[in-house]
Amino acid sequence: GAGVSQSPSNKVTEKGKDVELRCDPISGHTALYWYRQSLGQGLEFLIYFQGNSAPDKSGLPSDRFSAERTGGSVSTLTIQRTQQEDSAVYLCASSFQRGGQETQYFGPGTRLLVL
Amino acid sequence: TQLLEQSPQFLSIQEGENLTVYCNSSSVFSSLQWYRQEPGEGPVLLVTVVTGGEVKKLKRLTFQFGDARKDSSLHITAAQPGDTGLYLCAGDGDKIIFGKGTRLHILP
Numbered sequence: 001g002a003g004v005s006q007s008p009s010n011k012v013t014e015k016g017k018d019v020e021l022r023c024d025p026i027s028g029h030t031a032l033y034w035y036r037q038s039l040g041q042g043l044e045f046l047i048y049f050q051g052n053s054a055p056d057k058s059g060l061p062s063d064r065f066s067a068e069r070t071g072g073s074v075s076t077l078t079i080q081r082t083q084q085e086d087s088a089v090y091l092c093a094s095s096f097q098r099g100g101q102e103t104q105y106f107g108p109g110t111r112l113l114v115l
Numbered sequence: 116t117q118l119l120e121q122s123p124q125f126l127s128i129q130e131g132e133n134l135t136v137y138c139n140s141s142s143v144f145s146s147l148q149w150y151r152q153e154p155g156e157g158p159v160l161l162v163t164v165v166t167g168g169e170v171k172k173l174k175r176l177t178f179q180f181g182d183a184r185k186d187s188s189l190h191i192t193a194a195q196p197g198d199t200g201l202y203l204c205a206g207d208g209d210k211i212i213f214g215k216g217t218r219l220h221i222l223p
Contacts, residue, residue, distance in 0.1 A: 109156075
């Protein structure tokens with residue numbers, strides 16, 4: 001399909017292990033966002049990529065979290081030394097601008113459970 | 116820091132009733148979007164409002180953007196069980212920010 005895809009859809013890991021979450025944005029979208037959503041909560045902004053600009057990392061909760069976007073397309077969110085409080089749904093969204101407005105399209109998310 | 120506050124946080128009503136949920140901020144946004152998120156899925160865009168005072172209708176859903184472009188409301192007429200979900204508003208300012216959402220449950 002032409003939507004945003006994320007993998008894996010579910011990930012169970014042990015405390016202390018590293019995990020990588022992948023996001024494939026919609027082709028042509030210049031911006032990409034990562035969010036975290038805990039059970040029953042709203043979206044917590046993590047990091048934002050826009051074109052070739054330096055990413056906005058202001059939402060990353062600790063230095064265990066990092067993300068990169070290769071070739072302006074696919075993005076990987078890495079969590080090192082996972083903790084139980086990292087358990088959440090990690091959502092990726094890509095967006096485009098038209099007429100000064102930005103519209104985001106979300107992937108289905110990766111459900112991370114840290115045991 | 117730009118913030119969006121949504122109210123109520125939770126709402127449970129009977130099928131057929133009307134309801135309004137709110138999204139408020141002290142900041143001005145160039146546009147504001149409403150999303151609905153169902154369990155196990157990502158948020159899905161419902162509407163974007165751009166002009167102060169703008170009203171948009173999507174079947175039984177009516178969205179309004181405040182005159183000052185700082186707040187918005189979503190009114191649902193004759194709610195149905197299929198309307199159940201988490202309703203999120205997002206403002207396009209320095210960057211897109213989200214409110215914490217209103218969790219709506221429609222009882223059959």
